[in-house]
Amino acid sequence: MTDLKLELKEKIIEQLNLEDVSVDDIGDSDPLFGEGLGLDSIDALELIVMLDKDYGIKLADPKEGRQIFESVETMATYITQQKGA
Amino acid sequence: MGKGVAITGMGIISAIGEDVAENYRSLISGQIGISKISQIETVHKNEIMVGEVSLTNSELEERLGLPKNSWSRTSLLGVIAAKEAVAQAGISDINKERTGLISGTTVGGMDKSEQYFYEYFENNDAWHHINGLHAGDSTQKIARNLGLEESFATTISTACSSAANAIMLGARMIKSGQLDRVVVGGADCLSKFTINGFKTLMILSDTYNTPFDENRKGLNLGEAAAYLVLESDSLVEKEGKEVLGYVKGYGNANDAFHQTASSDYGDGAVLAMEKALKVAGLTPEAIDYVNAHGTATPNNDLSEGRAMLRIFEGKVPKFSSTKAFTGHTLATAGAVEAVYSVLALQNDTIYPNLNFKTPMKEFELVPETELRKEQLNVILSNSFGFGGNCTTLLFSKKA
Amino acid sequence: MKAVYINSVGSVSAQKTFNNEDFLEEIVTYNDTTIRVIEPDYKAYITPAAARRMAKGIKMSTVSAKTAMEEAGVENIDAIIVGTGLGCIGDSEKFVSAIIDNKEQFLTPTRFIQSSHNTVSGQIALGVGCKGYNFTYVHSAISFESSLLDALMQIRNKEATNILVGGVDELVDHHVDTHRLIDHIKHKPVDSSQLLQSNSKGCVMAEGAHFFVLSGQKQSSTYGELVAITTYNTLSKSVLSEKVSQFLGQNGLTPEELDLAIFGNNGDIDFDSYYELLGKGIFKNTPQAYYKHLSGEFDTASGFGFWLAAKILKSQTVPTAVKLNQLEVSRPKTILLYNQYRGENHSLVLLRRC
Structure with a gap:
């Protein structure tokens, strides 16, 4: 789980081109959208592709992403659940 | 100054017809053009529905007397529609008056560029398509095929409001005396580029699009070309032309909210509608029918609905979106719907907003769901695009 | 007829033009078939958060537009009109190659969004919060001139006072390679001082962004009249x-x-x-x-x-x-x-x- 969270942080930084952000800047439960990292709806779509491409998880409705992408913590939990299921 | 801008010719080719008459017949008989995709090989073919022009490229080329694989489909559709418009306007010598051409497109020749992207380096069979990637190339081809020379010809690309902006610019140029006559409209063909692009935005419906419905699932992409001939009052008078309708008002504003989404309460849309009414010197009560942008995406229809409620202060006139017939024809949408608006004025007919069942939970707006005969004097038509582009056009029976 | 003034300029080009104090005192010469712009320090103009999704065309335009707006002393403008032959063609090409290479799978929206020809004018509007008239012309060599003409018409007709007008295009590999195939771009390098004596087909292809504030009001920064x-x-x-x-x-x-x-x-x-x-x-x-x-x-x-x-x-x-x-x-x-x-x-x- 810890490895997954670190991996997710790295992937988020790379996928979203967050040049000035390092993995240490992203706390596990920091909000990714709005006040936190400041991601927006286009980033959410980018993350949906990442879930599909790297973890084989498909989201049909972008609205589902809102809860999943709340933080690195929620993303990791969701991926672990889906993989385990 | 203060001159009227007359519409004297129209041409269109879309998923619901190869000319103006066929489009109108489809509109009044509920004949939709949405189907599975047949002309492009895509892995998404079972997940999407599109509004495709039924003719193949070869058939279009045959109609224009061109060799096979001559041009982008955008240019083929564009020339056919533009020629129909010019013919209806009874123009025999296009260079006789100060005539211009203003065309809107988003994909231009992308259909060919994506097809030959790597093949260009293997053989020279398709090198004639290389320059077609330039959006302006389709306009140059249309100009050449209309015989337009030494004239003003330009191309506008403001995403899904491109053709609406072409009509607006044309009207402004006639009003300010820069041109006597101008062919305005747009052309966009389907391409893998747009199919996959809209797919990444997750706003494509896997079934028939349902504008303004609570359970709308997104848009169906469409393809079309549509053009109108606009002429100055003095030219109309001089030549005793029959006038089909007038471009009465126009307004362009930017939502300045998000790269692709409309603002929650449609600020840009409200501004565009306000400006158009001001140019026309009309109050909102003068509008008899709204041909809405109504793409059937969750975001657009909510934002546009709220914008209509704002501008009409709750008393929204009869409205419908015709995208359930044609799909969203992107750059061309504004011209397609301009042709439909003029036909509505000519026939005093409001088209049904097909596939509507359930009003949206945010408000009680209900579009017209049945064909309706009613006297129409002024129609408002909206076109909104990525980049916050919002354009409103007003069409009227009288100058 | 109402006069139309050029109140400011902004340029990112193959010369050192992004500082308005300079005027070709020092000429950069090239010996090539393509030329890239001399890049300003984008970070001095654009925050990292805003820059992360920006295509080069948008970055060049942002610098050029900011320079023009600052020199004209305007915080906002009545209209934004941009001309571009190909928009952010770099992202369009990457999106197309991704469609082909990945067989239409795992595509992301950013490149598609940047591919829209009007993304530059849209993002400038977003950046300065300009809800006014917003247009993009895409007609080859008259893309910029169409924008000028539109602005001229609006100022003359008193529909606007200050308008940001610009032109931008990117230099991109696939575009260069294909256009060289059809002799639109030179096959052999040419020394820039010998360009007119090259005696060969095609051009030396480049890129750049040029923005101007056109205005109905003359001021101390005014360059001249259009x-x-x-x-x-x-x-x-x-x-x-x-x-x-x-x-x-x-x-x-x-x-x-x-x-x-x-x-x-x-x-x-x-x-x-x-x-x-x-x-x-x-x-x-x-x-x-x-x-x-x-x-x-x-x-x-x-x-x-x-x-x-x-x-x-x-x-x-x-x-x-x-x-x-x-x-x-x-x-x-x-x-x-x-x-x-x-x-x-x-x-x-x-x-x-x-």
Whole structure:
């Protein structure tokens, strides 16, 4: 789980081109959208592709992403659940 | 100054017809053009529905007397529609008056560029398509095929409001005396580029699009070309032309909210509608029918609905979106719907907003769901695009 | 008729032009078939958060537009009008290759969004919060001129006071490689000082972003007046001189009275003859200048030409590097820009000192 969270942080930084952000800047439960990292709806779509491409998880409705992408913590939990299921 | 801008010719080719008459017949008989995709090989073919022009490229080329694989489909559709418009306007010598051409497109020749992207380096069979990637190339081809020379010809690309902006610019140029006559409209063909692009935005419906419905699932992409001939009052008078309708008002504003989404309460849309009414010197009560942008995406229809409620202060006139017939024809949408608006004025007919069942939970707006005969004097038509582009056009029976 | 003033300029080009204090004092020469812009320090203009999704075309435009708005001393404008031949073509190409390479799977939206031709004008509007008129023209070599014409019309008709007008295009590999196949781009490097003697087909392709605040109000920063503009989709050599004389005549000038003619020569042996016809004909006694040896060719390279003309009017000097003939002009008052690309999309733009 810890490895997954670190991996997710790295992937988020790379996928979203967050040049000035390092993995240490992203706390596990920091909000990714709005006040936190400041991601927006286009980033959410980018993350949906990442879930599909790297973890084989498909989201049909972008609205589902809102809860999943709340933080690195929620993303990791969701991926672990889906993989385990 | 203060001159009227007359519409004297129209041409269109879309998923619901190869000319103006066929489009109108489809509109009044509920004949939709949405189907599975047949002309492009895509892995998404079972997940999407599109509004495709039924003719193949070869058939279009045959109609224009061109060799096979001559041009982008955008240019083929564009020339056919533009020629129909010019013919209806009874123009025999296009260079006789100060005539211009203003065309809107988003994909231009992308259909060919994506097809030959790597093949260009293997053989020279398709090198004639290389320059077609330039959006302006389709306009140059249309100009050449209309015989337009030494004239003003330009191309506008403001995403899904491109053709609406072409009509607006044309009207402004006639009003300010820069041109006597101008062919305005747009052309966009389907391409893998747009199919996959809209797919990444997750706003494509896997079934028939349902504008303004609570359970709308997104848009169906469409393809079309549509053009109108606009002429100055003095030219109309001089030549005793029959006038089909007038471009009465126009307004362009930017939502300045998000790269692709409309603002929650449609600020840009409200501004565009306000400006158009001001140019026309009309109050909102003068509008008899709204041909809405109504793409059937969750975001657009909510934002546009709220914008209509704002501008009409709750008393929204009869409205419908015709995208359930044609799909969203992107750059061309504004011209397609301009042709439909003029036909509505000519026939005093409001088209049904097909596939509507359930009003949206945010408000009680209900579009017209049945064909309706009613006297129409002024129609408002909206076109909104990525980049916050919002354009409103007003069409009227009288100058 | 209401006068239209050029109140400011902004340029990111193959020369050191992004600082408005400079005016081609130092010329950068190239020996290539393509030229990239000299990049400003984007971080000084754009926050990392805003820059992370920006294509190069948007970055260049942001710098150029910011420079122009700052010099004009305006926080916001009434309208934004941008010309671009190909928009952010780099992202379009990456999106197309991803579609093919990944067989339409795992595509992401950012590149598609940046591919929209109007993304530059949209993002500038978003950046400054401009809800006004917003247009993008995409008609090859007259993309920028269409924008100028639109702005001129709006200011003349008092529909707007301050308008941000610009032109931008990117230099991108696939586009270069394909256009070289069809001889639109030179096959062999050319020294920029020898561009007009290259004796070969095609141009030296480049990129750049040029923005200007046009205004109905003159102020201390004003460079000059945009008097008139016209474009032609086609123009044969047989009528060229007549059309140019007519255009000048409509603006109360004869070819002899014009102080400076700036031509769009790009060293293409097949098409520079249009300029030569005028240079040796109606303008044989007129001082002449050119600029594409400095800027390179691209759909909105004429934006560099417009920048050059504005700078000449304000500084009242013609840099040696741009002189095309030996005739001197001591106090340039009227400047005509003439440009065309591959014999199509001709434009005439007249500027005047004010």
